[in-house]
Amino acid sequence: MACGLIPLLTSYFCLSVFCFSFWLLPLVCDSLRPLYHPRMKGILTNMPINWLSNVFNFNVERKEITRPGNKPYIQMAPNGVGVLHTTEGFGADGAWNTLNAKHSAPHFVVGDNRIIQCRPLGVQAAALLDTPLHPNKDAYVQIEMCGFTGGDKDFAKHAMDQWSPMDSTLQPLAALMAWLSLNSIIPLQRAFDWPDDASDMQGIWARANNTRRLQNIYGNPQHKGWFYHMEVPGNNHYDCGAMRCADVFALAKTFLGQDASQPDQPSNEETLTPDAGALTAILRNGDRGDKVKQLQSRLIALGFLAQGQDDGIFGPNTLDAVRKFQSSSGLNVDGVVGPATNKALGNAAQASSGGGD
Numbered sequence: 001m002a003c004g005l006i007p008l009l010t011s012y013f014c015l016s017v018f019c020f021s022f023w024l025l026p027l028v029c030d031s032l033r034p035l036y037h038p039r040m041k042g043i044l045t046n047m048p049i050n051w052l053s054n055v056f057n058f059n060v061e062r063k064e065i066t067r068p069g070n071k072p073y074i075q076m077a078p079n080g081v082g083v084l085h086t087t088e089g090f091g092a093d094g095a096w097n098t099l100n101a102k103h104s105a106p107h108f109v110v111g112d113n114r115i116i117q118c119r120p121l122g123v124q125a126a127a128l129l130d131t132p133l134h135p136n137k138d139a140y141v142q143i144e145m146c147g148f149t150g151g152d153k154d155f156a157k158h159a160m161d162q163w164s165p166m167d168s169t170l171q172p173l174a175a176l177m178a179w180l181s182l183n184s185i186i187p188l189q190r191a192f193d194w195p196d197d198a199s200d201m202q203g204i205w206a207r208a209n210n211t212r213r214l215q216n217i218y219g220n221p222q223h224k225g226w227f228y229h230m231e232v233p234g235n236n237h238y239d240c241g242a243m244r245c246a247d248v249f250a251l252a253k254t255f256l257g258q259d260a261s262q263p264d265q266p267s268n269e270e271t272l273t274p275d276a277g278a279l280t281a282i283l284r285n286g287d288r289g290d291k292v293k294q295l296q297s298r299l300i301a302l303g304f305l306a307q308g309q310d311d312g313i314f315g316p317n318t319l320d321a322v323r324k325f326q327s328s329s330g331l332n333v334d335g336v337v338g339p340a341t342n343k344a345l346g347n348a349a350q351a352s353s354g355g356g357d
Contacts, residue, residue: 050121055179056255058115058172063096065105065118073123074137080224082141082177082186083232085127086149086239092116095146099127110172111146113284113336121185131234138219139227141186143176145169149241160205162197162242167331167338171282174251177226181252188252190245191225192217198242205230206238251339254282283337287314295337298345299325 052060067073085106087095092111099105099118106127109116119125125142128135136142151163165173181188194200194212201211212231217223219233228240283295289312296310296318305321319335326333329344337345 052115052117052121052179055115055172056175058113058175061114061116063100063116063118065096065100065103067105067126068103073119075122076124076137076140078185079138079140079221080186081139081191081218082143082180082226083128083139083229084226084240084243085142085144085229085237087111087144087146088148088153088239090146092146095144099144106142106144108141108176109144109146110176111169113168113172113334115172115176128229128232129235129237133219133234135218135232135234139232141180143173145173145240149239149243159238159241160198162244164244164247164340166334167336167340168334170248170251170340171336171338174248175255177248178252178255182256187225188249188256189225191223191227192231194231196242196244196246205241206236208234208236247339251282283314285314285316285319285335288312292318295345296321298349302345302348304328 051062054060087098087109089095089098090111092109092114095109095111096116096118099109104127105118105125107117107119107121107125109118121141124136125139126136127142127144128139130136145165146169147165148158149163150158150161152158152161164170177186177188180186192212192215198205203210210230213233213235216233218227218231226245228243229235229237230239230241283292292314293310293312295314296305296312299305299318299321300307300310302325304325305318309317322337322341323333323335325345325348326335326341329341329348331340331344
């Protein structure tokens with residue numbers, strides 16, 4: 001009798017556990033559901049949400065671009081990956097208005113010597129095309145740069161030209177990238193060793209199967225650093241083209257107090273006048289000091305500033321001289337002395353001193 005009772009009790013116990021599991025499972029699932037999002041394919045982590053107030057000498061403006069219908073943000077963990085875009089237009093406010101109308105939010109818009117934050121760090125942006133690959137989930141930081149890929153709005157003629165952002169975009173961009181590197185968020189490097197001149201690219205860049213997209217580097221956790229939009233699979237945009245990323249990194253290093261040397265510069269840069277290296281700092285209206293005085297001496301020597309005005313104060317006369325030099329050199333006339341203007345000043349000084357003999 002006892003022997004027959006044991007299998008019966010065992011069966012009853014197993015049936016009870018099975019029924020209890022059916023009762024408990026929905027409760028467990030309901031408790032987890034608020035933490036789950038299908039895009040993330042897993043449980044969301046409680047990562048900090050960050051709005052920045054300033055980055056080096058730039059104030060960060062908060063102008064939020066929400067998700068359609070004010071849906072909750074999709075949180076994400078830091079992964080060391082950033083994506084750069086170009087707005088294909090000038091003006092930070094105009095760029096923000098366009099992005100906001102489409103809910104195509106980056107984390108930041110940079111331009112006009114400004115940094116505008118559109119989404120907090122720690123949540124997904126939406127500046128990449130939302131394809132079945134959901135590439136926005138793999139970019140911890142996305143930045144829209146004011147300007148045109150190739151440096152000119154005529155895409156047909158210039159999109160594949162080598163180019164650098166104008167100083168009013170380059171400075172806040174470099175400051176932001178330096179800050180992200182300093183805080184161990186995105187390393188100050190390209191995610192892959194692609195050449196700045198895009199000599200590896202074949203055929204049309206603005207297509208979903210261009211040379212770099214076919215390599216499927218983006219989304220690989222082994223590759224950390226900065227991507228261009230044109231390197232993200234599932235998208236068909238061509239920004240940032242053949243951008244001289246070395247120019248951006250060189251300026252970012254000056255914010256970090258590091259050596260700003262650029263290995264890809266022509267070797268004749270080494271033959272610049274001895275004080276050329278002193279002009280690697282960003283200088284703008286209102287600055288004072290020895291670097292401003294060196295700038296003024298350079299402008300006096302080139303005939304853009306009157307004798308005796310090298311007082312070390314970047315005031316109206318120096319601002320006017322810088323703008324005249326930028327105009328004569330074919331640069332963006334913003335009155336700010338950044339890497340492009342510094343380089344042109346160095347070349348002009350070398351030419352005027354007869355350095356080619």
